[in-house]
Amino acid sequence: MLEVKTEGTMDTKKPRLVTPLPGPEARRILKLDQRFVSPSYTRDYPLVAKTGRGAMIEDVDGNIFLDYAAGIAVCATGHCHPEVVAAIQKQAAELIHMSGTDFYYSRMVELAEKLASIAPGDEPKRVHFGNSGAEAIEAAIKLAKYHTKRDMLVAFHGSFHGRTMGALSLTASRAVQRKGFGTLLAGVFHTPFPDTYRGTYGIRPEHATEDCLNYLQHELFRRRVDPEEVAAIFIEPIQGEGGYIMAPAEFLQGLQRICRKYGILLVADEVQCGMGRTGKFWASEFAGIEPDIICTAKGIASGMPLSAIIARASVMDWPPGAHASTFGGNPVCCAASLATIRLLEAHYMANAERMGDYILKRTADWTKKFRTVGDIRGRGLMIGIEFVRDKATKEKAPEVRNQIVQQAFQRGLIVLPSGDTTLRISPPLLVDEEQTDFAFDTLESIITSIEKP
Numbered sequence: 001m002l003e004v005k006t007e008g009t010m011d012t013k014k015p016r017l018v019t020p021l022p023g024p025e026a027r028r029i030l031k032l033d034q035r036f037v038s039p040s041y042t043r044d045y046p047l048v049a050k051t052g053r054g055a056m057i058e059d060v061d062g063n064i065f066l067d068y069a070a071g072i073a074v075c076a077t078g079h080c081h082p083e084v085v086a087a088i089q090k091q092a093a094e095l096i097h098m099s100g101t102d103f104y105y106s107r108m109v110e111l112a113e114k115l116a117s118i119a120p121g122d123e124p125k126r127v128h129f130g131n132s133g134a135e136a137i138e139a140a141i142k143l144a145k146y147h148t149k150r151d152m153l154v155a156f157h158g159s160f161h162g163r164t165m166g167a168l169s170l171t172a173s174r175a176v177q178r179k180g181f182g183t184l185l186a187g188v189f190h191t192p193f194p195d196t197y198r199g200t201y202g203i204r205p206e207h208a209t210e211d212c213l214n215y216l217q218h219e220l221f222r223r224r225v226d227p228e229e230v231a232a233i234f235i236e237p238i239q240g241e242g243g244y245i246m247a248p249a250e251f252l253q254g255l256q257r258i259c260r261k262y263g264i265l266l267v268a269d270e271v272q273c274g275m276g277r278t279g280k281f282w283a284s285e286f287a288g289i290e291p292d293i294i295c296t297a298k299g300i301a302s303g304m305p306l307s308a309i310i311a312r313a314s315v316m317d318w319p320p321g322a323h324a325s326t327f328g329g330n331p332v333c334c335a336a337s338l339a340t341i342r343l344l345e346a347h348y349m350a351n352a353e354r355m356g357d358y359i360l361k362r363t364a365d366w367t368k369k370f371r372t373v374g375d376i377r378g379r380g381l382m383i384g385i386e387f388v389r390d391k392a393t394k395e396k397a398p399e400v401r402n403q404i405v406q407q408a409f410q411r412g413l414i415v416l417p418s419g420d421t422t423l424r425i426s427p428p429l430l431v432d433e434e435q436t437d438f439a440f441d442t443l444e445s446i447i448t449s450i451e452k453p
């Protein structure tokens, strides 16, 4: 196996801070960033990364952090896994680009075959490649319209499907993401997502499945759009940016029944919850559903830009020229993805399941122990901790969540927010007990200090 050389001292499993944060070199880069880089990015704190190894990140001043965000659930096999690096280096020395749009190469076919084989359902599948999550959504929108010859689309409140104009039309996460961009895609309808903790818009949390299915069938489909004009329903089986909210299995099963009844395609956006993060390749598998199209990206290639839609072969019936991308399915990204999938199957999916159970056990008493912890939920290493000001009213406590994110950084732990008031736990899938204990000791200590009267 190739040895990956690293400058600095990444031989630790725990953070090591050697300067105040941000350090001097980080401050220099932040100043330049402020001058030259688009102000549209949302950075929660000033981490300036230099090197990554496993679950550890070293910044430009030699501070070492434990990464429980994984570049927004991307670095599935950790940072710079030697086998992924070796696959990238070998492929880069052989062939960097040829464009699958115009020519053939083996890596693309190999990866398509692999992705087709791991998608749920017996029907043969075909795969289309892109470069990002949003591109996968765009491809799914186009394929759904093309195949069904229908125009309308349905997505869920709180969903995040990306920021290109089509994907943004499905996204209903934050108004700022849409503000100023004018009219989006016509014919998109949003319906409530089954949030079993909080409920929304009159949905009763304890009856979320029933209420949300009823709303879709008896409100949306009766008053606003005829289901026979709907091409597809897009759903994140676990909402990512929306706050790590899990759709109940019965809801997903009910949704599939409704889709089949009206000839609507069921599209699972597994960009964040897929690729082994939940302990299975796809979060859809927990409900036993067989989406017509799966959208995947983020963790698919351990950080290389790649996305894919995996569709039933009978659905992917568009002709040559209907959709393509110059870079989509680039050979180096495909090689990284094949190495990633090998590692997920051999080690890391099982580890995600094991460590997820470990975390849920360890935090099982947090909703009792902490005044501000309203709910803890998740599967595998996709876990959300939701903060509230009041347990009875469930009033959101973004200020608590935001303080935790900031203080964790100051203690060398990288975590990200999600939704209005949820802390997102999405580490690389290789983290162990020692690292998890450090992460949760740190969070516990921060929450305790914030709750002190």
Ligand SMILES: Cc1ncc(COP(=O)(O)O)c(C=O)c1O
Pocket: 072, 132, 133, 134, 135, 137, 160, 161, 162, 163, 236, 240, 241, 269, 270, 271, 272, 273, 297, 298
């Ligand atoms: C569920 C989901 N879909 C789509 C996207 C868009 O992916 P990208 O940022 O790669 O375009 C994201 C990104 O966070 C996501 O979480």
